[in-house]
Amino acid sequence: MRILTGYMPPTDGTATVAGFDIVKESLEVRKRVGYLPETVPLYTEMTVFDYLKFMADLRHLPDVENVVSETLDMVGLLDRAGGFIGNLSKGMRQRVGLAQALLHRPEVLILDEPTIGLDPAQIIEVRNLIREIGRERTVLLSTHILSEAQQICDRILIINKGKIVAEDTPENLQASLAGAQRVQIILRGQADKAVEEISGLAGVQNVILQGEDKLEFQYDTQNDIRPNVVRAVIKAKLDMLEMRTASL
Structure with a gap:
């Protein structure tokens, strides 16, 4: 500061x-x-x-x-x-x-x-x-x-030892602290086409489009939702290049 x-x-x-x-x-x-x-x-x-x-x-x-x-x-x-x-x-x-x-x-x-x-x-x-x-x-x-x-x-940024370790809205951070996780997936373009399919998955919320090839969403850690996400991306006829899961 x-x-x-x-x-x-x-x-x-x-x-x-x-x-x-x-x-x-x-x-x-x-x-x-x-x-x-x-x-x-x-x-x-x-x-x-x-x-x-x-x-x-x-x-x-x-x-x-x-x-x-x-x-x-x-x-x-x-x-x-x-x-x-x-x-x-x-x-x-x-x-x-x-x-x-x-x-x-x-x-x-x-x-x-x-x-x-x-x-x-x-x-x-x-x-x-x-x-x-x-x-x-x-x-x-x-x-x-x-x-x-x-x-x-x-919007909140959490800094630990001089580095930003989390950045999000208060609601999303609170959900992360309560045991939810946020996932980022990287597609070969046209990420907007996957939003509807992924939003419809059980347990998924707060789907956010981040540019042409990325989107993020939040899900309950009690369920491993990755297989369903892969199927949703395939259904949207898109190629997934990467999926990252990171808890706060």
Whole structure:
């Protein structure tokens, strides 16, 4: 996350945000990214409004006072604008942190453990706020709590030792954890013709077409469905080149 936000240079590889290279076009990336680190950097002796105005001035934003007021309204802090940050609860401080990340209306919002250290009521408030924000822009959320990702996110990536080991919708990942498996088959083109046949097999669900020659589906691990899949592909008059089965 620090690499994507420009806080740390990569040691290897490349990455782009909103189409811009994080190294070659770092300033363009920063214009389009809002970042809320795990520990929110706030000036507790300032009022909420003054702090956000200060941050907006640093970004050279036009019409600063209106921008700050609109952002405070967006995160539900308009009635706290004149209060000192030091007097706010941790949940409210998280909202201030979100507000500073949203001031410049970024295309991508990156949040690092946004609910850590909050009480249950504050967690619910922050999660609801993130869901609302996610309707208008891309939100990249880091969390160690799978249930939190399931409640907030449309898509989940699980990373282990720096490598992506799973990527799917929350529903599909939950099914995988519950004992289901996903299978990918590779055909000699025209994979769309196999979708109907495979979808009709008992125990098969969530058939997803992945290009001209690939499709994925989910099935219950209690039944070995591979022979039926082979027969379905033959019935569709297609050639299967490979079938992969991988549990999460």
